[in-house]
Amino acid sequence: AIPSMAVLGLVWAYILSPLGSGVLNSVLDATLGVGPVPWLSDATLAKVSVIVVGVWGGVGWHAVLYLAYLQSIPSEYYEVATIDGAGSWKQFLHITLPLLTPAMVISQFLLMTGGLKVFDLPYTLTGGGPGFETYTITQSIITMGVGQGRYAVASALAVVFTIAVAALAVGQLLLSRRIERRVL
Template sequence: MAAAAPTSHGKSRSLYPGWFFLPAAVIYAVLFLAPTLSSFYYSLTRWTLFNATFIGLDNFVQFFREPFLVQGLINTVVYAVITSGLKVVLGMALAMLLTSNIIARGYLRSVVFFPVLVSTVGVGITFTVLMHPTQGMINEGLALLGIKGPGWLVDPKLALFSVALVDVWKGVGLATVIYIAGLVAIPKDYYEAARIDGAGPWQNFLYVTLPLSRPATATVITLSFIGGLRTFDLIWAMTKGGPGFASDTVASVIYKQYQAGFYGLSTAGNVVLFILIGILVVPITMFLNRKQGHE
């Protein structure tokens, strides 16, 4: 690897000329900056594939007048909090298990990570069948135990949480891999020093593992929270936002407007979602990074 050359001010300077970064900058501008700026413009228009009429903020005003938007906003935040929280807890627990001396550790790691590789739509269709209120295997299994299974996807009080649990099942493997990378990077000297001081398993976790795995925790929280706020495919595959609007998220509301032919309105919704993610995720990321920097 090429090392960085020191400058007269004592700071390192890259040996690579600045134009080496030009291809990446062009790709970033074409695939991200241009569509983003275009979205901001088209959110202020009433557009079709052939023309666009500037109408100012009318799309945003109409979007926020949608009767089910408030429910969608609440559902989106609740979904993101549930999925990210469970992925942190379960990911840490599984990572600790899969870094211990257990039999078939490599095989179990593959099993845990496998759902991440499966199509989200395929997972949604599969669990829709499994969670059928009368013929699904889950409720049939509960019936054998004398328990009447709930309407996982047809009960307005359970639909959103049911989809969230499926999301956790599918995504916890990635969180586990991130935590495994964080745990194996912790120097063994810390655990040896804690053992000499008489620390037990709980003290090791509380005062060594948990603080030193904070970078992994920050990564899992950030990725999971962003994914939860953007969720659409699993919701659409399992409930299509139903029953009623019980499991609608901002993304599904946007898609329904697009299906109805309100392209400008749906583009405004995308801008709202973009701003919502920024408002919620940026402070969380700054807080987690500040905590890391104070260690």
């Protein structure tokens, strides 16, 4: 089972705690003698931490997607290419890469839409801080609507955000189809 990003955020908030009691800081202190690193209280390190945890949390799913597409490529293609004298680089360029294009399109689409609507990871990992450095648009929409009771503003932001995400998604799909036609 894949844990939710909110759970990952809570676990990694404990690991990356900027205090000396954080797991990573304890290990760094015990092994290298390095003092507490402000992983979640420094603006740059907080952004990097959110990105690294997000990538770490999603890489497994995308690896399974690519593996499934790789396993669906018939081995006969490679056998014929080998008989025709194609080396491993040419086989990769002319067989593997074109047949992985649909997986890349799906992966990029999911990464883009997921990245735009991210809420749970930065919220549980940093609370949007330090300051507003890791505060996202979706956090703003939810905080305004649920936390502050400003439903009209939150609804308007949500509609504008949905239109922007839809425009980006359509643009990405059109570009991906153009690339797929060229590669395949």
